[in-house]
Amino acid sequence: xxxxxRPPIPLSDADQARARxxxxxxxxxxxxxxxxxxxxxxxIPIALMGHHISSGNAALDTLVRTAAARNxxxxxxxxxxxxxxxGFNRSAVSVKGASGLMQxxxxxxxxxxxxxxxxxxxxxxxxxxxxxxxLDRFRxxxxxxxxxxxxxxxxxxxxxLRIPPFQETQNYVRTIYTRYxxxxxxxxxxxxxxxxxxxxxxxxxxxxxxxxQVIKLTSSNGGAGR
Numbered sequence: 001x002x003x004x005x006r007p008p009i010p011l012s013d014a015d016q017a018r019a020r021x022x023x024x025x026x027x028x029x030x031x032x033x034x035x036x037x038x039x040x041x042x043x044i045p046i047a048l049m050g051h052h053i054s055s056g057n058a059a060l061d062t063l064v065r066t067a068a069a070r071n072x073x074x075x076x077x078x079x080x081x082x083x084x085x086x087g088f089n090r091s092a093v094s095v096k097g098a099s100g101l102m103q104x105x106x107x108x109x110x111x112x113x114x115x116x117x118x119x120x121x122x123x124x125x126x127x128x129x130x131x132x133x134x135l136d137r138f139r140x141x142x143x144x145x146x147x148x149x150x151x152x153x154x155x156x157x158x159x160x161l162r163i164p165p166f167q168e169t170q171n172y173v174r175t176i177y178t179r180y181x182x183x184x185x186x187x188x189x190x191x192x193x194x195x196x197x198x199x200x201x202x203x204x205x206x207x208x209x210x211x212x213q214v215i216k217l218t219s220s221n222g223g224a225g226r
Contacts, residue, residue, distance in 0.1 A: 053079050053183055055088045060101075063121060067128035073135075077142070078102075078128055080180040081149065084172065090120050102127025142180070146173045 053076050054061050061075075064082070068075040085103035086092035093099050097106060100123035109117045112126035134145035137153055138161065147163040148156045150172045155164045163173055 052076065055079055055082065057088065060088065060120065060124075063124050064128075067124050070125070071128045071132040073128055073132060076183050077131065077180055078124070080176050080183070081127070081131065081146070082124075083179075084176050090118060090123070099123075102130075104130075143173050143177050146176050 055064070061079075064075045064078050067073070068078055082088060082101050085098075086101050088101065090101050092101070092103065094103060098104060099106075099109075099117045101120055102123050104112075104114065104117055104123060104126055106117070108130060109123075109126055112129050114122045114126045116122055131145060131149065134148040134153060135142070138144035138148065138156065143163060144156055144161060147169055151164050151166060151169045155169075156162070159165070163170060
């Protein structure tokens with residue numbers, strides 16, 4: 001290498017101190033940025049990264065990812081619920097009145113500020129918010145959150161934080177939970193959750209209220225999809 005045209009001018013003590021201070025400030029900024037997660041970061045265990053499913057519609061997949069990021073959810077969970085609820089049909093309506101991609105009941109839609117239940121963005125965002133609410137309420141238990149989504153969180157609480165003993169809800173939880181965990185962990189071996197029904201509220205003789213009776217008891221907390 002040829003020598004420089006001019007010899008380098010040594011930094012003064014003040015210049016060196018200032019350079020060290022600037023370097024420390026840069027290091028602190030980088031360290032803080034690495035340790036502080038974005039408010040929209042999806043908190044998914046590393047073991048689950050890299051596994052994805054699709055609705056088959058790129059625009060809908062993007063909407064789901066946005067809803068997942070805003071609510072700290074795994075997009076695969078939203079898509080698993082959506083597939084079971086509506087088969088990705090934005091116009092789906094159940095016999096009990098649940099509507100849209102996430103099959104929101106009118107009461108649930110109103111509860112989460114939905115104005116047009118068939119608008120994909122409103123419907124998916126509300127469904128994601130409800131899932132987040134249920135996961136928080138049941139301390140991250142996915143099966144109880146799914147049971148709450150189907151039968152209402154009040155029904156889950158009525159049975160002592162167990163999956164209610166309704167065939168529809170039992171099948172719903174088993175199907176979605178098996179499919180969802182299979183996405184990340186491979187086909188699991190999951191037994192039917194054992195449920196011991198609690199006594200019904202208001203009538204000690206009726207130990208196992210019907211599905212519709214519990215829905216009436218918990219109508220203010222009614223589930224999303226039927």
